[in-house]
Amino acid sequence: MQQLNWYKVFASPSEAYQRIPKGKLQLVKVGKRRICIAHTDNGFHAVADTCPHLGAALSKGHTNYLNEVICPWHEYRFNLVHGTESDQRTDPLEIHKIELREDGLFLGLIK
Numbered sequence: 505m506q507q508l509n510w511y512k513v514f515a516s517p518s519e520a521y522q523r524i525p526k527g528k529l530q531l532v533k534v535g536k537r538r539i540c541i542a543h544t545d546n547g548f549h550a551v552a553d554t555c556p557h558l559g560a561a562l563s564k565g566h567t568n569y570l571n572e573v574i575c576p577w578h579e580y581r582f583n584l585v586h587g588t589e590s591d592q593r594t595d596p597l598e599i600h601k602i603e604l605r606e607d608g609l610f611l612g613l614i615k
């Protein structure tokens with residue numbers, strides 16, 4: 505089993521909902537890692553911010569009703585649960601663990 509380091513992104517669920525409203529994306533930097541947090545109808549998701557196609561920042565894109573993040577450059581659509589691109593035109597997106605707990609929103613990154 506992979507060992508994770510957990511990082512507290514926000515101090516409470518209400519702060520998380522306020523700072524990343526439903527449908528929005530937010531860039532979070534943890535050391536040198538750039539993570540895109542998405543808030544959709546299915547809750548919070550965390551994925552690599554760098555698009556596997558040509559490297560755009562996905563946090564500058566948008567989400568849709570299919571629980572996908574859409575890249576701002578060429579509009580490839582990535583599933584936020586398993587990372588695959590809708591038409592498999594490029595590699596899947598790296599997915600990270602994220603948990604909304606009573607004491608905040610936590611991001612789990614592989615050590």
Ligand code: FES
Binds near residue numbers: 556579
């Ligand atoms: S850089 Fe993201 S789809 Fe091309």
